[in-house]
Structures are given as structure tokens and as C-alpha cells.
Amino acid sequence: MSRLQVVSGKGGTGKTTVAAALALALATEGKRTLLVEVEGRQGIAQVFETEALPYEERKIAVAPGGGEVFALAIDAERALLDYLQMFYKLGTAGRALKKLGAIDFATTIAPGVRDVLLTGKACEAVRRREKNGGYTYDHVVMDAPPTGRITRFLNVNDEVAGLARIGPIHNQAQAVMRVLKSPETAVHLVTVLEEMPVQETADGIAELRGAELPVGGVIVNMVRPHVLDEAAVRAASGDHRDAIARTLAGAGIRGGTKLVEPLLEQAAEHAQRVELEREQRAVLMELDVPSYELPFLGDGADIAGLYRLAKELRRQGVGV
Numbered sequence: 001m002s003r004l005q006v007v008s009g010k011g012g013t014g015k016t017t018v019a020a021a022l023a024l025a026l027a028t029e030g031k032r033t034l035l036v037e038v039e040g041r042q043g044i045a046q047v048f049e050t051e052a053l054p055y056e057e058r059k060i061a062v063a064p065g066g067g068e069v070f071a072l073a074i075d076a077e078r079a080l081l082d083y084l085q086m087f088y089k090l091g092t093a094g095r096a097l098k099k100l101g102a103i104d105f106a107t108t109i110a111p112g113v114r115d116v117l118l119t120g121k122a123c124e125a126v127r128r129r130e131k132n133g134g135y136t137y138d139h140v141v142m143d144a145p146p147t148g149r150i151t152r153f154l155n156v157n158d159e160v161a162g163l164a165r166i167g168p169i170h171n172q173a174q175a176v177m178r179v180l181k182s183p184e185t186a187v188h189l190v191t192v193l194e195e196m197p198v199q200e201t202a203d204g205i206a207e208l209r210g211a212e213l214p215v216g217g218v219i220v221n222m223v224r225p226h227v228l229d230e231a232a233v234r235a236a237s238g239d240h241r242d243a244i245a246r247t248l249a250g251a252g253i254r255g256g257t258k259l260v261e262p263l264l265e266q267a268a269e270h271a272q273r274v275e276l277e278r279e280q281r282a283v284l285m286e287l288d289v290p291s292y293e294l295p296f297l298g299d300g301a302d303i304a305g306l307y308r309l310a311k312e313l314r315r316q317g318v319g320v
Contacts, residue, residue, distance in 0.1 A: 002186035003140065005216065006150070009191060014192075016043035022313055025310040026067075033070070034069075034072060036141065047306065063310070064311075074118050116156055119180065147200050151210075154187070157176040185213075188318070193281065198283050199283075201287075205287055218291045219293075224296045
């Protein structure tokens with residue numbers, strides 16, 4: 001069972017919502033889950049309809065069965081101060097560096113440093129243990145950068161370990177990669193059944209595999225129910241226009257005759273979407289990874305919807 005669940009996806013696919021729902025699903029039955037944000041967008045706070053998250057682990061939800069979901073918005077500057085204290089015991093000197101602007105320089109200019117700090121903080125939470133020897137969190141869920149950046153983001157510690165061949169930086173980078181490239185980690189990609197997101201998902205999986213990072217599954221989000229297929233549209237649009245008009249009139253709908261053509265047009269569009277989605281599902285099946293589906297929420301992804309998605313993820317066994 002993977003203890004670090006990384007969630008990525010193309011923008012607009014609902015990546016953050018899926019990550020939040022997954023954290024709730026994994027916290028079911030008394031488990032403790034930490035939901036980590038690394039992009040500084042406060043997306044987790046918006047999804048859970050709470051105030052902006054500070055740089056501390058805060059309980060934000062209770063899952064079915066009494067489990068708890070904690071959340072953390074990782075700040076790269078604060079993470080660097082933690083790092084300097086942990087490995088170099090700088091203490092007040094580290095805070096002085098922040099005042100001088102050195103921390104801001106390191107996290108914005110130095111190549112890869114920011115991603116090293118963000119992944120390192122998440123992996124520290126995965127490895128952390130309590131005094132009784134048990135893990136602090138049963139699972140850590142990371143709301144990660146989009147698919148186009150996810151492989152480089154997760155693999156940056158390999159590059160750093162190669163540049164710094166000895167010392168604490170090298171050791172820390174290697175420790176992080178041992179977690180990220182182990183069965184403890186699973187990288188899930190969120191998509192919708194459209195050509196561009198599906199293609200980006202396929203490319204992302206190929207890149208992850210090339211970097212020897214563990215692929216979890218594909219989570220297809222915002223799936224709409226299928227009402228009609230092409231055969232049904234052809235049958236209705238043949239010699240049945242008068243029958244459709246009579247049915248509308250029998251239902252008490254005035255001007256039913258005028259509605260027949262618009263209804264058939266909408267039905268044809270629906271059938272076309274069904275066919276396109278069928279084609280995209282076929283592409284996803286060829287990727288040879290587990291695939292899961294979440295329904296489109298007509299009322300939006302509010303708190304109730306989030307728990308509904310969590311229940312569906314739990315039912316399908318995502319991350320379990």
C-alpha cells in the first residue's frame with residue numbers, strides 16, 4: 001500500500017478537488033491523512049471552504065468512521081529555514097539570512113531548490129513517526145503541479161544528488177528519492193474524457209515511467225451519464241418526428257412540433273460526445289494502468305459533493 005499519493009493532472013480537470021476527495025477517502029475508518037499543497041494557490045482551503053492555510057499542519061475535516069484529514073500549505077522559504085536548522089543548526093542565523101533576502105534568492109533563483117524543498121517536506125511527513133514507533137500519518141496526499149511539470153518536479157532530487165555528491169544535501173536528496181521511487185509512492189493523473197487532457201495524461205505516464213517513478217492510476221473526473229447513443233438518435237430522427245411531437249403534446253408541452261428539431265440536435269450532440277468519450281476511454285485502456293471514474297457534480301464540488309466523491313473513490317479502491 002502506497003503511503004504517499006501524488007495527484008497531478010492538466011489544468012481544468014479538477015486535480016485539487018480529486019486530491020481532497022482522495023485524502024478523505026484514505027482517512028476513512030479512523031485513519032489519519034495529511035493533504036499537502038505545494039503550489040501556493042490555497043486551493044485546498046477553497047475546496048474545504050475554510051480560511052487560508054498557514055505553514056502548519058491543521059485538521060480541516062473528519063472522514064466517515066472518525067478518521068481525520070490534516071492539511072499543510074508548504075511555503076518554500078519556511079521549508080528552507082527548517083532545512084537549514086535541521087542540517088546546519090543555524091537557528092537565529094537562518095532568520096538573519098531571511099532578512100537579508102538570501103532565502104528568497106535561494107528559492108526563486110537557484111535551479112531546482114524550490115522543488116527539492118517542497119518534495120522533501122512532503123517526504124518528511126511520510127517518514128515521520130510518533131514516540132510509540134507508529135507513523136504520524138497513515139497517508140500523505142500531495143496536490144502536485146500539473147502533468148506537464150510533474151516528472152521534473154518529482155525527479156529534481158535525483159539531479160541535486162548528482163550535483164552535490166557528498167554532504168547533507170546529497171544525503172537528503174537521496175533519502176527523498178528513496179521514498180519517491182519506492183512502492184511507498186503512487187502518482188495518480190487526473191483527466192477528463194477529452195482529447196487534449198487524455199493525450200497529456202498519456203505523455204505524462206510515459207515520462208513518469210521513463211524516470212522510473214511509480215505510476216498509480218488514471219482518475220477520470222467529471223464523467224457525465226450516457227442517455228442516448230448514435231443508434232438511438234438515428235432511430236428518433238428517422239420517421240418518428242411526428243411521434244415525438246405527439247409525445248410532447250401528450251405530456252402537456254405546448255408547441256411540441258417546434259421543439260422536435262432542437263431536441264434532435266441536442267440528442268445528436270450528446271451522441272457525438274458519447275462517441276468521442278468512447279474513443280478516449282480506448283486510449284486510456286491502452287496505457288495499461290488502473291482507471292477510475294468520478295461523476296460530474298451538477299451542483300458543483302461543495303463539501304457534500306466532496307464527501308460523495310470520496311465515497312466513490314473508496315468504493316473503487318483508489319489508493320487502497
